[in-house]
Amino acid sequence: MTELLSLYPDELEALLVSVGEPKYRAKQIFPQLHRGLTPEMMTNIGKTTCERLASVASWHFPTIRRKLVSAIDGTVKYLLEMEDGACVEAVVMKYKHGNTVCISSQVGCRMGCRFCASTIGGRVRNLSAGEILGEVITVQKDLGSERLSGIVMMGIGEPLDNYDQVIRFLRLVSHENGICIGLRHISLSTCGLVDKIYQLTEEDLPITLSISLHAADDETRSSIMPINNRWKIAQLLAACKNWFEKTGRRISFEYTLIAGKNDSPESARKLAELLNRSLRTRTEGMPIHVNLIPVNEVQETGFVRAADRAVQKFAQILEERGIRATVRRTLGADINASCGQLRREEAAKKAAASKK
Ligand code: SAH
Numbered sequence: 001m002t003e004l005l006s007l008y009p010d011e012l013e014a015l016l017v018s019v020g021e022p023k024y025r026a027k028q029i030f031p032q033l034h035r036g037l038t039p040e041m042m043t044n045i046g047k048t049t050c051e052r053l054a055s056v057a058s059w060h061f062p063t064i065r066r067k068l069v070s071a072i073d074g075t076v077k078y079l080l081e082m083e084d085g086a087c088v089e090a091v092v093m094k095y096k097h098g099n100t101v102c103i104s105s106q107v108g109c110r111m112g113c114r115f116c117a118s119t120i121g122g123r124v125r126n127l128s129a130g131e132i133l134g135e136v137i138t139v140q141k142d143l144g145s146e147r148l149s150g151i152v153m154m155g156i157g158e159p160l161d162n163y164d165q166v167i168r169f170l171r172l173v174s175h176e177n178g179i180c181i182g183l184r185h186i187s188l189s190t191c192g193l194v195d196k197i198y199q200l201t202e203e204d205l206p207i208t209l210s211i212s213l214h215a216a217d218d219e220t221r222s223s224i225m226p227i228n229n230r231w232k233i234a235q236l237l238a239a240c241k242n243w244f245e246k247t248g249r250r251i252s253f254e255y256t257l258i259a260g261k262n263d264s265p266e267s268a269r270k271l272a273e274l275l276n277r278s279l280r281t282r283t284e285g286m287p288i289h290v291n292l293i294p295v296n297e298v299q300e301t302g303f304v305r306a307a308d309r310a311v312q313k314f315a316q317i318l319e320e321r322g323i324r325a326t327v328r329r330t331l332g333a334d335i336n337a338s339c340g341q342l343r344r345e346e347a348a349k350k351a352a353a354s355k356k
Pocket of ligand 1: 113117154157158191212294296
């Protein structure tokens with residue numbers, strides 16, 4: 001059945017007309033729905049309209065299954081449950097310049113990155129555009145008067161592996177009559193589905209692209225990210241260059257520092273050389289920004305966080321070579337706010353309960 005929350009305004013209008021309702025109802029329903037009201041809750045929508053809609057469409061907002069608030073920095077982590085019981089995570093990070101929500105695009109993930117908790121059980125299913133939007137709406141409702149001002153698609157899942165629904169979500173969440181978060185305040189992070197990066201370049205969506213690079217040579221990258229067996233680093237960076245040339249929008253690179261794997265000064269020099277060579281011409285080029293993330297230790301992966309000293313040195317080497325490097329602050333350390341861990345905990349609990 002059609003999911004109401006996944007529809008563009010003109011599709012909602014067509015659906016209403018198909019059940020004998022006037023067009024203008026779409027203008028009444030769309031903004032209220034995106035504020036988190038179901039049709040039954042809308043005071044200007046009658047029972048007949050609701051019944052007619054219910055005969056062709058369904059509506060559901062994710063519910064909050066668990067909520068953890070960090071005592072250190074106010075980061076809020078949500079375990080959100082979808083209509084079928086599937087759970088994903090969303091995290092609100094509070095910065096001086098506003099609140100940013102990190103959301104999930106799939107239930108689980110099939111990319112297999114070896115340091116990541118979200119991929120351990122594989123991909124269960126894709127989320128629909130309405131479910132992804134539902135994450136933002138449910139979180140915004142819970143925050144009350146504190147407005148969400150930005151979104152990062154860095155939660156569970158690979159957004160470009162759920163391309164059509166993610167594009168639809170981006171258009172819906174930025175719609176002027178909806179929750180209206182500007183595309184310029186949205187980042188999409190990908191492990192590097194090169195064909196989809198080319199496709200995204202043509203969508204004319206002024207979002208920020210984040211690339212999970214994590215290594216400066218193919219051998220190291222392939223050993224931690226299976227996607228590198230499909231597309232090599234050179235192909236990925238060519239897609240990045242094309243993105244910058246066509247959209248003029250910068251790209252930021254994520255680099256997870258793993259002790260003894262990719263955190264040496266030599267790796268830093270290699271990374272700087274690679275990015276400068278691949279993305280800059282002699283006179284100009286894209287501003288390059290690398291976000292360094294000391295790996296979050298996940299029990300199952302056995303990877304160890306790089307030492308603070310190694311992280312600082314790594315950043316310094318990049319900066320000396322003209323690459324802006326920032327070290328990601330750890331937020332919500334006391335609530336295990338990093339990717340995928342809460343969902344795994346919940347799944348383990350369920351499994352234990354069913355064995356009893
Ligand atoms: N699939 C997308 C988005 C989700 S992951 C992607 O790969 O970009 C968001 C970021 O967190 C990615 O850069 C990912 O590589 C990183 N990440 C995953 N597990 C991590 C861990 N244990 N420690 C640090 N960063 C991690």
